[in-house]
Amino acid sequence: MQESKRFTGINPSKSPFFYGYVVLLIGTVGVYCSIPGQTIGVSVFTDPVKDALGLSRNQFSNAYMIGTIASSLIIGRAGVWFDRYGARYVAFFAALVLAVALFLCSWSAQMSEFIKELLNQDTWAIPFVIMTFLFFLLRFAGQGVLTMASRNVIMIWFDKNRGKVNAFSSVALSFGFSSSPIWVDALIESSGWQGAWQYLGWGLLVMSIFIFFLYKDKPEKYGLLPDGVKEIVETEEKTAINRKQFTLKEATKTRAFWMYGLILAFNSFFITGLTFHIVSIFASEGFPKEDAISIFLPASVVAVSISTIANFLSDYLQLRLYLYLMITGGIVASIGFLLLPTAAGIPLLVAGFGIMSGFFAVLNTIAWPRFFGRNHLGAITGKVMSFLILASALAPSIFSLCFTAFGSYQLLGWLGLAFLVFLVFGSLKARNPQ
Incomplete structure (x- = not known):
């Protein structure tokens, strides 16, 4: 608890209302910010990026598949990190990695040309390998770690009211995700695919700051109880002990x-x-x-x-x-x-x-x-x-x-x-x- 106070400057126990509602809001935004690493966010970039890199649709899709499979093989380790280091640190570093991945994606064409000249090889394999690695980062940090940590941090602040708070989060994310291709496409049209990825990268950097200061681990660390209850009645205490x-x-x-x-x-x-x-x-x-x-x-x-x-x-x-x-x-x-x-x-x-x-x-x-x-x-x-x-x-x-x-x-x-x-x-x- 002392460490949390020193690094965040915010003590949930001194909040005038139950801090879990702040966690609910910022956790929902955290899941929303994973869109650049989700299929719905990547798919809008498919045509302009594959054309710029000289990849066929099958080659681009296969790079996406391999990167995604690779991320699935190690995502379980991120769950262990969540239990060991807490939601705040795991989500913070996931947002940073996702931001870096987005900046690297925006420079993928330049990186491809540089490596081709360095190796004196003009082959599709070079942009293919680059995009496979970048898709691995996007999927691991975005669809995987940031999503998992943001959902879990909400769930550990609520118990009996999990369903109600998840209803709010689910509806907000449903509309947010379904509308995202529209504004991402508009961003690409106005700033180009490279500029769009860079804007998204800056957005993730800003979000990482909010995550660091607003994400909190279990309410018990701050002398609070899930759902904002003041005390646990005897029957609930027995249930908690037996759980x-x-x-x-x-x-x-x-x-x-x-x-x-x-x-x-x-x-x-x-x-x-x-x-x-x-x-x-x-x-x-x-x-x-x-x-x-x-x-x-x-x-x-x-x-x-x-x-x-x-x-x-x-x-x-x-x-x-x-x-x-x-x-x-x-x-x-x-x-x-x-x-x-x-x-x-x-x-x-x-x-x-x-x-x-x-x-x-x-x-x-x-x-x-x-x-x-x-x-x-x-x-x-x-x-x-x-x-x-x-x-x-x-x-x-x-x-x-x-x-x-x-x-x-x-x-x-x-x-x-x-x-x-x-x-x-x-x-x-x-x-x-x-």
Whole structure:
């Protein structure tokens, strides 16, 4: 506590209101600032950057895939850092690394030309290797560490009201992420892709300062309690004493860890693959580009509506109900995927897409502290994050391979249904380990 006061100059215990609400606000902004490292933020730069570097679309996509897979292999270590050093330091350095990566991305064309001249080699392999490394930094620091630390810092300041505060965060991020391609594209149009990345880099540097001073570790370090309660009543104290704090090794031995982790990974795989190839998927069934793009708005409305209601009710309901509803959403989406040529295809796909996305926003945040406690939350969520990143990295290539080999995406729908049926039976005993 003494160290926290010396470095931050802000003592949460002296705040005129519960400091957790400051953490909620700044943590939500922290997740939003990870956009430059998320697929939705990188995708806007694809065409201008690949053209400037002389890379084909496949080469650029493969660099992105390899960088993402590499980041998924070590993201679990960042979770251990979160538990050991706290949210403030981990998020602070993640923001700094992301800022440096963005500046390096803006200089990627110059770096490529310099190395080509130095080695006297004019080959696509040089910009390919450069972008693979930069994508690794972007994905590791942005989608991985900054996102994980910012979500977790909110969850450790709340307990009984996690669902309610996550509802606010989820809705704000939903609208923020969905609108980000518009303003990022406008930034590229006005300042060029290099200038846009530099502006984003400066923004992350400013955000790192706010993180350093406003992110705080567990409220107990400052003599406070989660949710801002003044004291713990006797029954709650007994519950807290009896609540086991799982280590990562202990968590991975529970069925709940794997069933919840696998459905979240399936969501990342299916949604990423669908989004990445949406125009091609619809074109293969005879639909124009406009019909393909039009599914995102209604799916987002469904997702936001479900996540808002489910977050509020999650403080009172068992999460196993949400697990089965999310699996049901995946089944509906897979059936809609298979029935795209028919009139029922698009409505089912939109409904399933929205249901899965809505429950993903709840389970990916609330399940882990409720099931396994807060002491090793970083290590546990870091492991789960590695599943999600790996699934999102593999999805575009697997979707593409399926279409190239079979001339259709239909096989993925059948494989998805088979996997979801496995989850239905596997989840029968996936109870809260507490």
